[in-house]
Amino acid sequence: MAALKLQGTRLLLGITGSIAAYKAVGLLRTLMSHGADVSVVMTDSATRFMTPLTFEVLSNHPVATDTFSGHQDMPHLSLPESADVILLAPCTANTIAAYALGLADNLLSTLLLTTQCPVIIAPAMDGDMWEQTQIKQHVQTLRARGVIVLEPEIGELASGKVGRGRLPSEEAIVEAVVEKVHASKELVGRRILISAGPTREPIDAVRFISNGSSGKMGYALARAAQLRGAEVILVSGPTSLEPPFGVECVSIQTAEDMYHALRSRFSTVDVLIMTAAVGDFRPQHCREEKFKKRDWKGEPIQLEQTTDILAALSAQRTHQLLIGFAAETDDLLENGREKLHKKSLDMVVVNQVGGSESAFDNDTNEVILLTRNGSVTPLPRMSKHMVAARILDELQNFPMPSSVLPSPSLSKR
Numbered sequence: 196m197a198a199l200k201l202q203g204t205r206l207l208l209g210i211t212g213s214i215a216a217y218k219a220v221g222l223l224r225t226l227m228s229h230g231a232d233v234s235v236v237m238t239d240s241a242t243r244f245m246t247p248l249t250f251e252v253l254s255n256h257p258v259a260t261d262t263f264s265g266h267q268d269m270p271h272l273s274l275p276e277s278a279d280v281i282l283l284a285p286c287t288a289n290t291i292a293a294y295a296l297g298l299a300d301n302l303l304s305t306l307l308l309t310t311q312c313p314v315i316i317a318p319a320m321d322g323d324m325w326e327q328t329q330i331k332q333h334v335q336t337l338r339a340r341g342v343i344v345l346e347p348e349i350g351e352l353a354s355g356k357v358g359r360g361r362l363p364s365e366e367a368i369v370e371a372v373v374e375k376v377h378a379s380k381e382l383v384g385r386r387i388l389i390s391a392g393p394t395r396e397p398i399d400a401v402r403f404i405s406n407g408s409s410g411k412m413g414y415a416l417a418r419a420a421q422l423r424g425a426e427v428i429l430v431s432g433p434t435s436l437e438p439p440f441g442v443e444c445v446s447i448q449t450a451e452d453m454y455h456a457l458r459s460r461f462s463t464v465d466v467l468i469m470t471a472a473v474g475d476f477r478p479q480h481c482r483e484e485k486f487k488k489r490d491w492k493g494e495p496i497q498l499e500q501t502t503d504i505l506a507a508l509s510a511q512r513t514h515q516l517l518i519g520f521a522a523e524t525d526d527l528l529e530n531g532r533e534k535l536h537k538k539s540l541d542m543v544v545v546n547q548v549g550g551s552e553s554a555f556d557n558d559t560n561e562v563i564l565l566t567r568n569g570s571v572t573p574l575p576r577m578s579k580h581m582v583a584a585r586i587l588d589e590l591q592n593f594p595m596p597s598s599v600l601p602s603p604s605l606s607k608r
């Protein structure tokens with residue numbers, strides 16, 4: 196089956212108080228039929244035209260309408276963070292004005308101020324409103340900021356008059372979304388190997404030594420790199436996460452499995468990103484059967500070190516860029532720098548583990564990016580999806596060796 200145009204894409208559909216709000220039902224279904232995962236936000240006025248229930252049932256997600264009683268903590272921050280594109284359709288003159296002026300008087304206008312993600316506006320309004328100088332100026336302001344404002348269509352309007360103000364066709368809106376989603380393909384032609392999650396070092400047939408890594412950071416990176424056009428291989432320890440769409444996933448259990456899975460693919464990739472929390476120690480002996488409680492005489496479990504995967508692969512590198520993660524409880528900068536130099540890495544992403552703000556098993560992370568060029572970039576706490584985007588942005592600053600540059604036919608830049 197041919198890949199769906201929006202498979203793996205997360206859209207936030209903002210619906211505002213236009214008579215064309217009913218058309219958002221068809222639009223939502225069409226976007227979903229192209230594979231998009233769509234969450235809906237409605238303004239109060241929009242709920243006067245259509246019920247949130249309709250969109251809740253069709254989108255399989257709760258519909259957010261209120262800044263103060265959201266189903267999540269601070270929806271104006273959390274909702275846009277997991278979106279690849281925000282689409283306002285239909286978008287009223289009022290919401291266009293609020294966005295252009297930076298007003299934040301409802302959930303939709305507030306979240307528009309918190310996001311860096313691409314925004315597409317499909318306006319719908321009376322023809323006279325669209326022609327107003329104020330609206331023209333607001334549209335100009337938004338376009339100058341990089342917001343895509345589609346032209347409304349000419350036709351019969353709700354007032355019975357004919358003019359320009361009708362919601363652009365579903366086809367035009369979907370096309371604009373598809374174009375935007377596929378626009379940032381700067382990693383086309385790159386092969387990226389990413390490790391994620393914890394490892395498990397068996398003690399006996401049922402017990403193991405592991406850690407609290409959820410894999411969320413590595414999965415977010417795999418997804419973001421795939422969306423930017425890279426061919427991604429994700430080598431993952433046990434997690435409860437869905438494999439990202441379009442990513443080759445390799446499941447492993449132990450540090451040794453992970454080393455073999457990475458080593459066998461290392462020579463074919465351009466970049467290795469090690470987010471996995473690989474166990475540093477494993478029991479010297481693993482019992483094949485379950486060790487009975489009554490048989491234990493107080494003898495300790497002897498541990499031995501596992502392979503330092505990053506150091507081992509760093510020694511084997513030919514052209515690859517290497518990015519490591521340093522999970523530290525203290526002296527973040529110092530420990531991060533040491534890892535960067537000791538393992539000859541191109542970048543280290545340092546984060547704090549331990550405590551309530553721990554990077555482990557959290558949806559957000561606060562990291563510092565250290566590069567071999569000496570740059571130090573502390574990032575504020577943000578979702579792991581945003582952290583992933585910032586790491587990939589930083590990757591663009593490293594020249595890739597010519598031996599691995601994509602062929603011109605593959606490059607869409």
Ligand SMILES: Cc1cc2nc3c(=O)[nH]c(=O)nc-3n(C[C@H](O)[C@H](O)[C@H](O)COP(=O)(O)O)c2cc1C
Pocket residue numbers: 210211212213214215238239240241286287288289290301319320321324
């Ligand atoms: C029946 C009816 C239809 C409306 N249709 C539109 C419309 O198509 N476009 C528009 O900009 N405003 C329209 N409005 C006015 C908006 O609903 C009003 O400006 C509202 O404040 C918009 O709020 P919002 O931008 O927060 O959704 C309509 C109002 C009514 C009563």
